[in-house]
Amino acid sequence: MKVRWDDLASSLAERFPRAAELMIEAREDVLAFRHFPPQHWKKVWSTNLLERVNEEIKRRTRVVGILPNDAAIERLVGAVLLEQDEHWQLEGRRMFSAESMAEIPPLDQLPAQPSLLDVTA
Template sequence: TYVHVRDDALGQIVSRAVVVATGVTSEGGREVLGVDIGDSEDETFWTAFLRSLKTRGLSGVRLVISDAHAGLKAAIRKTMSGTSWQRCRVHYMRNLHAVIPRAHQDMVSAAFRTIFALSEPAAVIARWDEVADTLEARFPKAAASMRDAKLDVLAFAQFPIAHWRKIWSNNPLERLNKEIKRRTNVVGIFPNDQAVIRLVGAVLADQHDDWIIARRYLTDTSLAELDGTRDTDTTSATGITTGT
């Protein structure tokens, strides 16, 4: 989410990025992990943000879900070695549309969705390859894109099937970002960064409280499938979702 902030030093209104991270704990509950604001979403900014989460106790991350922002990807590799990365399937589909003529986008989208209707990892992978092969003759750029993105978009298939719909995109965070955008649009121009953090922090605190009393996002049964033993430290996470 981007907001407008008055920069007294520059004497002008500037656009600032507000980034949010949410996660699922080892007990299956959802939590807001952090929020920050910066001039740009470069690698330096994202690295500092992710390190701040770890400094405050984040550990045991199995999966990070995000779009394919270059700075964020580099920061994940730098700060979370050994963690899988799931490229948001919704964002990827939008990227795929960019190399497909508008008249054919609905057809390609329908074929793409069939991949995610399957319930076995091997079948998902095979169907991905089939769709890419089908696109090769008419849309070679799209086919090449699918082959390049395969491992990242299908990272969810390594996890329990019960988790798939909840981890193959960052749509849950997108819904939260829409609420943040709605609230910040009411203000219009913020006097400083601190004012942004106060408002966004209040939105996130409300959401965090709702999640605490809500039914667990991931069940004990499905979490037990991750491995034979469960980490009971609630500061650890099975996955985090990041984005603007």
């Protein structure tokens, strides 16, 4: 996959040098899903699920209007997330099985990525 990414970046280099440079810089971030088991790739690739949850949180906060403090916001968002988790569990649409989650390598076994602080320094 890295080879295909690099081939595409190099093919852009002559006509679009800045685009090729951005592709090379972003390679590890864009291809980060490779560290998950292959059966997770399609689910991790899309942000649709996250967008739906965020829209539900936004909808609920609009209904409430003004929240008095941070604790109230945390309770509301926590309740929405708990409700969503229960919905997924009862509906049988579990995102990932416990077995497939066990295949994800620990963070210390993944290749080190530069932090934003390192990049901007």
